[in-house]
Amino acid sequence: MFKQISRPGKNIYVGAVLRDRLDKIVLNIGHYIGRPVTITEFIHYVVERHGDEAKENLKRILGTEEERERPQKMT
Numbered sequence: 001m002f003k004q005i006s007r008p009g010k011n012i013y014v015g016a017v018l019r020d021r022l023d024k025i026v027l028n029i030g031h032y033i034g035r036p037v038t039i040t041e042f043i044h045y046v047v048e049r050h051g052d053e054a055k056e057n058l059k060r061i062l063g064t065e066e067e068r069e070r071p072q073k074m075t
Contacts, residue, residue, distance in 0.1 A: 014022065022039045030037040062068070 022042065026037045026039055026042050029042070
């Protein structure tokens with residue numbers, strides 16, 4: 001399905017609302033530590049430290065394709 005997992009030089013789209021939130025977060029961090037912090041630094045940190053936890057949570061929340069197609073029984 002995926003020929004290449006990581007593609008150097010490719011960008012990802014981040015919507016305006018999320019971009020504004022990221023900007024505020026990194027500006028706050030930069031102000032606190034006294035030097036500029038990039039969104040890339042922040043994202044690298046979050047993925048490295050919390051990526052596996054987020055992956056497992058999303059798997060549990062979203063379920064498998066089979067679970068999404070099967071209607072939930074009302075009890």
